[in-house]
Amino acid sequence: MSTRRKLLLAALGIGVLYALYCLSLQFFAYTSDAFVANDVVLIAPEVEGRIVAVHVVDNQFVQAGDPLLTLDPTPYQLQVDLKTSQVAKARADADAARGRMARADADRVAAEAHLTFARISERRYGDLVKLNAAPQQHYDETVAALKEADARLRATVALLAAAKEDVSAADAAIKVAERALDLANYNLTQTRIVAPLAGYVNNLWLTVGDYANVGVPRIGIAASRDWRVIALYKEEAIRHLQEGMPALIYLDTYPFSLFRGRVQGIARAIGHRDQQTAIVPDIAPTTGWIRFQRRFPVRIEFTSMPEDVRLHVGANARVLVIYGW
Numbered sequence: 001m002s003t004r005r006k007l008l009l010a011a012l013g014i015g016v017l018y019a020l021y022c023l024s025l026q027f028f029a030y031t032s033d034a035f036v037a038n039d040v041v042l043i044a045p046e047v048e049g050r051i052v053a054v055h056v057v058d059n060q061f062v063q064a065g066d067p068l069l070t071l072d073p074t075p076y077q078l079q080v081d082l083k084t085s086q087v088a089k090a091r092a093d094a095d096a097a098r099g100r101m102a103r104a105d106a107d108r109v110a111a112e113a114h115l116t117f118a119r120i121s122e123r124r125y126g127d128l129v130k131l132n133a134a135p136q137q138h139y140d141e142t143v144a145a146l147k148e149a150d151a152r153l154r155a156t157v158a159l160l161a162a163a164k165e166d167v168s169a170a171d172a173a174i175k176v177a178e179r180a181l182d183l184a185n186y187n188l189t190q191t192r193i194v195a196p197l198a199g200y201v202n203n204l205w206l207t208v209g210d211y212a213n214v215g216v217p218r219i220g221i222a223a224s225r226d227w228r229v230i231a232l233y234k235e236e237a238i239r240h241l242q243e244g245m246p247a248l249i250y251l252d253t254y255p256f257s258l259f260r261g262r263v264q265g266i267a268r269a270i271g272h273r274d275q276q277t278a279i280v281p282d283i284a285p286t287t288g289w290i291r292f293q294r295r296f297p298v299r300i301e302f303t304s305m306p307e308d309v310r311l312h313v314g315a316n317a318r319v320l321v322i323y324g325w
Contacts, residue, residue: 029241034231034317042217046190051210058204062195068219071191071212080188083181090177094170101163108160111153118149199223227302227311231319232295240323241266247300250318264301
């Protein structure tokens with residue numbers, strides 16, 4: 001067989017294979033670029049402190065609410081004790097302010113009675129002076145007493161208003177102190193860190209004596225439910241994929257086994273290295289002859305899973321989606 005004939009046959013074979021590949025895209029979509037995924041929660045303390053107890057070991061299964069770590073509660077307990085004392089003092093100050101307000105109100109009532117008596121006396125002596133039945137001096141004294149009683153009433157009213165403001169301020173101080181106590185109690189409870197969900201402790205690297213900072217993850221938990229596969233499909237395949245399509249999943253951790261799933265969702269956006277954020281983009285010219293297809297993540301959820309199957313986040317997978325199955 002001549003060399004030219006061999007080349008023609010090779011080209012024909014490649015063309016047939018490419019045609020079969022293009023035809024297969026009309027019936028199914030396959031990718032070996034897939035992996036098992038799940039939620040991995042990074043647990044960071046909300047308060048800082050020295051770790052005094054570690055209640056779990058690496059890879060241990062925990063239920064939601066199980067204790068994971070305990071931080072030194074001593075400084076937070078002291079804060080609770082201090083805020084408790086401040087609440088008690090604020091309440092005592094409020095009681096004292098109410099006592100002063102009660103006395104001021106009693107003084108106002110007495111001043112009103114004294115003013116009423118002074119007005120009666122002023123009118124009575126005024127009438128007697130007109131009849132020349134009483135000396136002018138006595139009338140002048142009643143007028144002075146009336147003015148003094150009126151000034152006294154005004155003073156007691158002002159003192160009562162100030163006392164009421166003191167009570168309002170004292171009540172507000174109680175609320176502030178109580179909220180500070182609530183915060184101190186909350187911080188104290190956060191020294192005991194618990195699992196937010198059921199799952200497996202992952203990559204535990206800490207021990208008693210380590211220091212935990214606020215917002216810095218110290219432990220991770222891989223969720224034990226809602227397992228899925230992220231399949232990366234090329235652009236030529238995703239146009240055929242639709243949500244709800246059935247899928248077959250092959251896992252490297254379980255060779256010779258197939259698991260059923262379905263397409264849960266298809267990513268609508270991916271990042272691009274040439275993506276610009278400026279108002280006027282700067283686009284570099286394209287000089288390459290070959291343009292590789294981009295891959296879009298497609299989320300595949302398991303529809304059935306035997307209880308004895310143990311999955312691992314990041315494990316390799318292969319996915320086959322058959323259209324119209």
